[in-house]
Amino acid sequence: MARRRLLGIGAVGAGVTALCCFTPVLPILLGALGAGALIPVVYNDLLLLPLLAGFLILIGYALLRGRR
Numbered sequence: 001m002a003r004r005r006l007l008g009i010g011a012v013g014a015g016v017t018a019l020c021c022f023t024p025v026l027p028i029l030l031g032a033l034g035a036g037a038l039i040p041v042v043y044n045d046l047l048l049l050p051l052l053a054g055f056l057i058l059i060g061y062a063l064l065r066g067r068r
Contacts, residue, residue, distance in 0.1 A: 003062050007059060010059035013058070014056055017052040017055055021048045021052060
């Protein structure tokens with residue numbers, strides 16, 4: 001059960017992070033919420049790319065854990 005949960009969290013997190021990394025979803029969402037001033041802080045490859053890598057590592061860990 002824990003493997004499936006880790007895999008789900010990793011997949012959803014990687015999908016959302018990739019969507020924010022490669023498309024302008026995050027600035028549009030923050031602008032609609034009235035938090036457009038946070039765009040230079042949050043919409044930065046120095047934050048999003050390591051976050052994406054972390055979620056992909058989590059997916060790999062969940063898949064390797066299931067093989068044991």
